[in-house]
Amino acid sequence: MKIGLDIMGGDYAPKATVLGAISAYKALPEDQKIILIGDKEQALPFFSEQDFNPDVFEFIHTTEVIGMGEHPTKAIVQKPNSSISIGFQLLKEGKLDSFASAGNTGAMMVGAMFSVKTIPGVVRPAIASIVPKLKGGYGIMLDVGANADCKPDTLLQFGILGKLFVENVYGIDNPKVGLMNIGEEEEKGNLATQATYPLMKETNLFNFVGNLEGRDLFNDKADVIVCDGFTGNIILKLAETFYILTLKKGFKDEFFDRFNYEQYGGSPFLGVNAPVIIGHGISTPEAIKNMVLLSKTMIESKLIDKIKSVFK
Amino acid sequence: MKIGLDIMGGDYAPKATVLGAISAYKALPEDQKIILIGDKEQALPFFSEQDFNPDVFEFIHTTEVIGMGEHPTKAIVQKPNSSISIGFQLLKEGKLDSFASAGNTGAMMVGAMFSVKTIPGVVRPAIASIVPKLKGGYGIMLDVGANADCKPDTLLQFGILGKLFVENVYGIDNPKVGLMNIGEEEEKGNLATQATYPLMKETNLFNFVGNLEGRDLFNDKADVIVCDGFTGNIILKLAETFYILTLKKGFKDEFFDRFNYEQYGGSPFLGVNAPVIIGHGISTPEAIKNMVLLSKTMIESKLIDKIKSVFK
Numbered sequence: 001m002k003i004g005l006d007i008m009g010g011d012y013a014p015k016a017t018v019l020g021a022i023s024a025y026k027a028l029p030e031d032q033k034i035i036l037i038g039d040k041e042q043a044l045p046f047f048s049e050q051d052f053n054p055d056v057f058e059f060i061h062t063t064e065v066i067g068m069g070e071h072p073t074k075a076i077v078q079k080p081n082s083s084i085s086i087g088f089q090l091l092k093e094g095k096l097d098s099f100a101s102a103g104n105t106g107a108m109m110v111g112a113m114f115s116v117k118t119i120p121g122v123v124r125p126a127i128a129s130i131v132p133k134l135k136g137g138y139g140i141m142l143d144v145g146a147n148a149d150c151k152p153d154t155l156l157q158f159g160i161l162g163k164l165f166v167e168n169v170y171g172i173d174n175p176k177v178g179l180m181n182i183g184e185e186e187e188k189g190n191l192a193t194q195a196t197y198p199l200m201k202e203t204n205l206f207n208f209v210g211n212l213e214g215r216d217l218f219n220d221k222a223d224v225i226v227c228d229g230f231t232g233n234i235i236l237k238l239a240e241t242f243y244i245l246t247l248k249k250g251f252k253d254e255f256f257d258r259f260n261y262e263q264y265g266g267s268p269f270l271g272v273n274a275p276v277i278i279g280h281g282i283s284t285p286e287a288i289k290n291m292v293l294l295s296k297t298m299i300e301s302k303l304i305d306k307i308k309s310v311f312k
Numbered sequence: 313m314k315i316g317l318d319i320m321g322g323d324y325a326p327k328a329t330v331l332g333a334i335s336a337y338k339a340l341p342e343d344q345k346i347i348l349i350g351d352k353e354q355a356l357p358f359f360s361e362q363d364f365n366p367d368v369f370e371f372i373h374t375t376e377v378i379g380m381g382e383h384p385t386k387a388i389v390q391k392p393n394s395s396i397s398i399g400f401q402l403l404k405e406g407k408l409d410s411f412a413s414a415g416n417t418g419a420m421m422v423g424a425m426f427s428v429k430t431i432p433g434v435v436r437p438a439i440a441s442i443v444p445k446l447k448g449g450y451g452i453m454l455d456v457g458a459n460a461d462c463k464p465d466t467l468l469q470f471g472i473l474g475k476l477f478v479e480n481v482y483g484i485d486n487p488k489v490g491l492m493n494i495g496e497e498e499e500k501g502n503l504a505t506q507a508t509y510p511l512m513k514e515t516n517l518f519n520f521v522g523n524l525e526g527r528d529l530f531n532d533k534a535d536v537i538v539c540d541g542f543t544g545n546i547i548l549k550l551a552e553t554f555y556i557l558t559l560k561k562g563f564k565d566e567f568f569d570r571f572n573y574e575q576y577g578g579s580p581f582l583g584v585n586a587p588v589i590i591g592h593g594i595s596t597p598e599a600i601k602n603m604v605l606l607s608k609t610m611i612e613s614k615l616i617d618k619i620k621s622v623f624k
Contacts, residue, residue: 182542189460193542214546214547231543236526237526239526240526240527241529242554245530251558255561
C-alpha cells in the first residue's frame with residue numbers, strides 16, 4: 001500500500017506535514033508505505049530536529065508549490081512540478097494508492113478530476129465532511145463546497161456516495177440517508193430539494209429517512225446528510241465557528257471536542273477514481289497523521305471499487 | 313397606538329400570551345393600547361389567577377383558532393373567524409397599528425399578504441431573524457423561511473428591507489449589509505449569489521460590505537445578513553441547536569444567553585403594508601412581552617412608511 005502525502009500543503013507545511021508523517025509512520029504496519037511529495041531539502045531539517053531517520057519514507061522531490069490563494073485550474077496547468085500536480089500524476093499512473101494534501105482545495109479538486117478523473121456514471125464528485133454525533137460516533141455531510149448548485153440527480157448520487165463511504169469506512173450497516181431541508185414534510189423545500197425528495201424516496205440504492213432540518217445536524221436521524229455545496233459549506237463554517245467559540249469561552253466537553261477537525265484529518269473527495277483526501281488549511285501534525293490513517297482505511301476498504309460497481 | 317396581539321397563537325397560548333400581555337402592559341405608557349384577539353372566555357381565568365383586571369385591554373372575541381399544523385392558505389380561507397384572520401382584518405381596516413402572533417407561521421405570512429398586502433415595488437416580503445453579535449448588540453438575517461428560492465433582485469431588496477429595519481428599529485447608522493456566501497471573493501457562490509453580488513456592489517440604497525461566510529454570522533462584518541429563505545432557515549435552526557446544546561451542557565455565557573429568542577420576542581415580516589411580527593411557536597410570556605414591545609418600536613419608527621418611500 002502506497003499512501004501519498006503532499007508535504008508542502010497547508011499553512012504549517014512542511015513542518016506540520018513532516019511531524020504528521022512521522023506520527024502516521026509509527027501508527028502504520030511496516031508494509032504500508034507513506035510516500036512524501038514535496039521539497040525534500042525543506043523537509044529534512046524537521047526530521048533532524050526530531051532525530052528521526054527520513055529514509056523510512058520514499059521521497060518524491062518537487063520544486064513547485066501551489067499557494068493557497070492561487071486559481072486552481074491555472075495553477076494545476078502552470079505548475080506541473082508542484083507537489084499537488086506530481087501527486088496526482090503518480091496517483092494516475094498507479095504509483096500511489098491514495099493522495100492527500102492540506103493544500104489548495106480547488107487545486108485538489110481540479111487535479112483529481114484532470115488526472116484520475118470522475119468515475120463513469122458520477123455526475124459530479126463531492127467533498128464530504130465528517131460530522132460528530134451527539135450520541136457518539138460520526139456521520140458525514142456532502143457536498144460541502146465542490147458544487148454550489150446541484151440538480152436533483154446530483155443530490156441523489158451524493159446519497160449513494162455518502163452511503164458507500166460510511167458503510168465501508170465507518171462500518172455502519174444500512175446507513176440512514178437524509179436530505180437537508182427546511183421542513184420534515186415531503187413538499188417542503190426549494191425547487192432542488194422538492195424535486196430530489198421523490199427520487200430519494202423511490203431509490204433502492206440507499207435507506208432514505210426523509211428531510212432533515214438545521215437542528216438535525218448532530219442528532220441520530222441520519223448517518224449521511226445530503227445537501228448542495230453552497231448549503232453544506234455554510235453549515236460547516238458555522239459549525240466550526242461554534243466549536244471555536246466554545247474553546248474561546250473555555251467550555252470543555254467531549255462532544256464539542258469531537259468537532260476538532262484534527263481527529264478525522266481531512267475531507268474525502270468522493271466520486272473520483274482513487275482515494276483523494278483534502279485536509280484543512282490549518283492542519284496540525286495530528287490532523288496530518290489522521291489524514292494518512294483515513295487514506296489507509298479508504299484504500300483497505302476498496303471503497304473506490306465499490307463505488308465503481310454501483311455506478312457502472 | 314393600537315398593538316394587536318393574537319392570544320391564541322403559540323404552543324402555550326392562551327396562558328403565555330395573557331401573561332405576556334400583562335407584562336407588556338406594565339412596560340408600556342398608558343396611551344399605547346394592546347388589543348387582545350382571541351377567545352375571551354379561555355383567557356379570563358388567567359387574568360383571575362394573576363388577580364389582574366382584564367379591562368385595561370380591549371378584547372376582540374374570536375371563536376376559531378388556526379392550528380400549528382394546518383395548511384396556511386386553506387386555514388386562512390376556511391377560518392375567517394380565527395384570531396389570525398380577524399387580526400389581519402382589523403389591521404387592514406386600520407383598527408390596529410400592528411399585529412403579532414406566535415401562531416402558525418405560514419398563516420401569518422399568507423394572512424399578511426392577503427390582507428394588508430405586499431408594499432408596491434417589493435417582489436417578495438421576507439421574515440427577518442434577529443442575530444446576536446459577539447461584540448454585543450444585534451444584527452438581522454433575512455430571509456429565514458418565507459422564500460426558499462430567491463432571484464437576485466429579490467435578494468437585493470432583502471438588503472434594502474434589512475437596512476431600513478436595523479437603521480430605524482435599532483438605530484444603527486449606515487448599517488453594513490453582507491451577502492451570505494461560500495467565499496469572500498466576488499466570483500464565489502451559487503448562481504443566485506454570483507448574480508446578486510454585482511447588483512449589491514452597484515446599489516446606492518445600502519452600504520454593501522461584500523460576501524459573508526458561515527463563520528461570519530456572529531461577528532461584526534455585517535449588521536444585515538442577506539440570504540435566501542432556504543439557507544437562512546437552516547442557519548437559524550442550526551444556531552438554535554447550538555444554543556440549546558450549551559444550555560443542556562450547563563454552559564453559562566452572556567453571548568449564548570442572547571441567543572434566547574425570548575429576548576427579542578419575534579421575527580418581523582418585512583415588505584408588507586403594516587408592522588407584522590411572527591413569534592416562535594414555543595413563545596413564553598417573556599417572548600410575548602418583547603414581541604409587543606418590538607411592535608411598538610416598529611410602529612413608532614414609522615418603518616413601514618420609510619420602506620414605502622424607498623420602493624415607490
